[in-house]
Amino acid sequence: MKYAPGSIEEKWQKIWEDEDAFATAQDAPKDSAKNTSANAGDGSKPNFYCLEMFPYPSGNIHMGHVRNYSIGDVLARFKRMQGFDVLHPMGWDAFGLPAENAAIKNNIHPAKWTYSNMAAMKKQLQRLGYSYDWKVEIATCHPEYYRWEQLFFLHFYEKGLAYRKKAAQNWCPKCNTVLANEQVIEGLCWRCDSQVQQKDLTQWFMRITDYAEELLADLDKLGAGWPERVVTMQRNWLGKSVGAEIEFKLAQGEGGKNKEEGSIKVFTTRQDTVFGATFMSVSCEHPLLDQMIAGRSQEAEVRAFVEELRIAAAAGAVGAETDEKKGVFTGAYCKNAFTGELMPIYVANFVLAGYGTGAVMGVPAHDQRDFDFARKYKLPIRVVVQPDGEALNPDSMEQAYDGPGRMVNSGLYNDSKNEEAKVRIADWLEDNKLGKRTVNWKLRDWNISRQRYWGAPIPIVYCEKCGVVPEKPENLPVVLPLDVQTLPDGRSPLPEDPNFYRCTCPKCGGEARRETDTMDTFVDSSWYFARFACAREKDRPFDPEALKKWLPVDQYIGGVEHAILHLLYSRFFVKALRDFGYMQLDEPFANLLTQGMVLMGGAKMSKSKGNVVSPTEMIEKYGADTVRLFCLFAAPPERDFDWTESGIDGAYRFVQRVWRLAADLIGKLPPALACSVDPAAVSSEAARETIYREHAAVKKAGDDINNRFQFNTAIAATMEMVNHLYLVKDELSDSEEGRKTLASSMATLLCMLAPFTPHMSEELWQALGFAGRATHQPWPVYSDKAMQRSIITVVVQVNGKLRGKLEVAADTPAAELEKAALAEPNIKRHLEGLSVKKVLHVPGKLINVIAS
């Protein structure tokens, strides 16, 4: 019986499909509720939602997909064997730019390109034997999907959570569209690495900042189920700073001829250092700037400086910490209400217009950047916080001091701790209406407008009479027209397609123009996991009962590159949908596994580097089972691993080794179930040892899969079992009890391998004459009794060093054991000339003789 993976795999994929082997009970029972306990006790089947990040239909799956989906599939299959009702769906993140680029390049319609890619990739996924319930497949480019997204947009709009704003936006010249802040990585476009520019545009925003506090607070809830670094990355991205806003009134400076009106507000986390504020710096976009410099001798110089910064920003030369701190005096002053002193106002290149108030009070003694700036422009430095046991001298300081200490030069706050002063000064600001406590976030609202064609239309209409008018829910979906020609320069055809943009105003019925921007595709992927729970729902986006049953996702698996983008947007969406009344859920993903990359020669696989391994070729050569097995055996899932030819060869060898082992036993074994032989019922040592190893392997593999996602060691456990079975199979084949033992072990082995190499397991399960399907077997149950060995090895140490081993009966009394340990020749030798102080005994493990 030769191992021919191709035909076996095809055979079983067909059978699984015919038998609808991976169907989920989509009609949730009426009183369903999230129930993830394997022993619910009430007879209902516990449920488990296993989800892998759905792919963009580029046309071909790559090894990263194979790894991602193999991890998910092992878990889904394992959970089914454990008795869970498992939802394991797959779909397509089908809108997006590559479809348009391909359209331009190959002169094919984006829709056609996308749909044929989806079909091709679906075949590839099926070829890998993944246990998806394809009946709930979804594609975000389908109007039946995005109609609900458009409905959600109307809710966002109605609640003021979607709004239009003109502002400087991140613009990618290559993609011809704006980008959200999250999509700009170190000043470059996340997709094409082009230098991002700034452009003034009117765009639609989602008010994600309204949820900042909750997004931050709920990170704590995720703690146990999410990798710490993802939580940290989100926390940093939200960027909460607690401090105060302080108002500084403009004041008459020397020879001031200008009328000084208004005030400059700053945000600071260090209001305790306000007595040390000796100058003010503002961004070049500060609203009071024009007024401050108008007619002053400094005007020309300031304008030149501002222009210089603007050119740099437009070219994408975004400021970095390493850039030289530069500024120009405006000629204007403001007054520090605490010291009564005048503070010169500078325009400075390091002040961000978009953070805080666009103005910063300069406290040179206690902020490094202000310190550098003050030294450069000869501005006064005043120490107001003294660290314990050290006296800072403003003239000799070499760097700012930003640690804790006692207040000095700060009027009535002197001598108090700076943390106390922080509170009292905040109180004072509020009492005297010169400021207030406030919180600042790094998080910005989410720009979701894209000047692209292949996306979900934003359901908004512009009417000359009524202004911005939301589409009526009953008019949804606003269908993206498919009968358009993509434009060669990448611009969207929608603004030039009257059939699309011409419409009637939902309010007054007059002629109006449709919004021609489409939604960021990250909107599409921010709620797909919920739709999977009730994908066939026709008249509403969700069936609340189904959501209650399946959400949150019990295990979400995907690449860490989505740590901020997708995972943050999805969390926001769930909270918003909850507030719209669609779900009772705070967080979408209870547990998150971020899998590592598949590398080749230490580098990420990429076409340009020429180090790509095609999954299709590998499957042809070795079969899907081997490819799956290797992806999981090479390393633990979170870690990157290197693809090696010899590595997959090894996996292939193992698969064949199992095959030969079973082939040799076909027709010789009685039908059996996993773990079905009582060790007390066998007489031979070989049989007992085999049963012992069988149960130990089940325990280890189950633990490794369930609690640790350590698939590599779970596989290692099956390998050890196979190695052992090779050694004993001839001996055991000779007796009735031996054949029973072998049959039980083989059943156990095939069950344990079923999540990893499902086709081979099915085929051998059938060939050995076992009943039913390997896929539908319960996960084997080990018994502690079967794992009790009668002879155990006890390690003997002298002063913590291994000096000998004792093979003894497991029930040897402790005193006798210790005696035997001391009598062991090598131990005796090491104790020569020493006196025994103590004998430490860890039962069943070791004896440590402490002597000196």
Place this chain on the structure above:
RNA sequence: GCCCGAGUGGUGGAAUAGGUAGACACAAGGGACUUAAAAUCCCUCGGCUGGAAACGGCUGUGCCGGUUCGAUUCCGGCCUCGGGCACCA
């Protein structure tokens, strides 16, 4: 600069609760089978070292120190690599 994570054989990696370091593989070497090769099956495999052998000794988990009968594991300090954030006031 700040915040995470990781450093273990020739290689990928094990050691789950402080208790036999190197499971399981890959590579390498040897043997059996074969006319031969491949495949397969079996054995060896951290370094140094004693012994004919059986079996021992020393050393060893990035570096230095600490706690402990005992440390890859805990604590303190450092080094290197990887990742994230980065003019955030």
